[in-house]
Amino acid sequence: MTGVVQWGLAFVCRLQGRPSAAESIPITSNPNYHEACVVTPPAAAYWSYWHATGAGTTWTYSSYGASNRNVVPGGFEGWSFSLNKTATSNPPPGVTPNNPAVSPNNPTVNLSVDDLDRKINLGQSTSLTWTSTNATSLTAFSVTPATGGGSWSGALAVPGGTKTITPTAKGTYTYTISATGTGGTVYNTATLTVQ
Template sequence: MKRLLSTVSGLVMVAALLTAGPSPARAVDPTRGYPGICTGADALTGVTVVIDFQELHNNGGVPASTITRCSPNANPGTARTGIKALQDAGISVAGTAQWGLGFVCRLEGRPSATENIPRVSNPTYKEQCVVTPPAEAYWSYWHANGAGTTWTYSSFGALNRNVVPGGFEGWSFSLNRNASTNPVPRVTPRNPAVNPLNQTGR
């Protein structure tokens, strides 16, 4: 009888998981980084990370508001990759089975493995993070030196690019866009502590 009840209970749990829909976004790790742009001692040594979920916000009824957090550098002067900056900001990041963190697949649990991503070519597409995500639905990667107001699309992956101290690292979900229409993060990448005269547009 106990075994039967256990089996029934297990089946109910599986059924619940299968019908639960998209998983909620994970909570940012509050022990790492802090909200807003880098200030104080971190203003010129840390980097500000922006995560703009774009159409993923409220996709499947799951909210995901834009995140702006300072990613302090525990060892100022030491180079950090874009991936390390994400982690130091407290952002959960997942890569693909094929490339590991060489290709970012999820940020803060989005897109989840269960939510439909309405690609033009496949409206019920679900991201499993096995191979490289499709060009119709992926996390585009941007950067700015903090001296201006515009973002630059990165030609390097975050694992192969070092961040600019005092600058910004941006991630913006690109859905049904192309190279010329990928959406920039909707946060102005301006750090008041950065002197534009000392920047070279890196």
């Protein structure tokens, strides 16, 4: 896996060497485009990133990169090269994302930091975004270390939402979210570095 110079692995430009720097990618606006992996790949030629809970057979397109997501237990991550497609016509991965061990009633939850590189400077704010399935309640469970990471506690909107975080000290903070449903309680985390 190769990321771009600008964002690191927040934007993946190559998987297993494809497309290579010498490979022509026939995008509509430039039939001889070559991916240099310096800046964000064009919307007409990039590796689209997908995720699935494992409880069904459907992939969900991710608007966040892999470095901003955590895989849900029993879930899947997938990649598909999108050539001259749109956000609604990107092809999902060609594998069915079903895990027989995952009950369709189990809750799932994902927590993401909205900054691409998961880093901000002290004094800045960022947002945490969460999504869930089969959850009857969501809770901002904890932040570690307990001080300096900003306010992250209490009930959260179901099935998803966004909350602004303003850390008060430098450090690396781990935010934990819990999701409870008829199938039990699960947790997920996101990490933010404050410089």
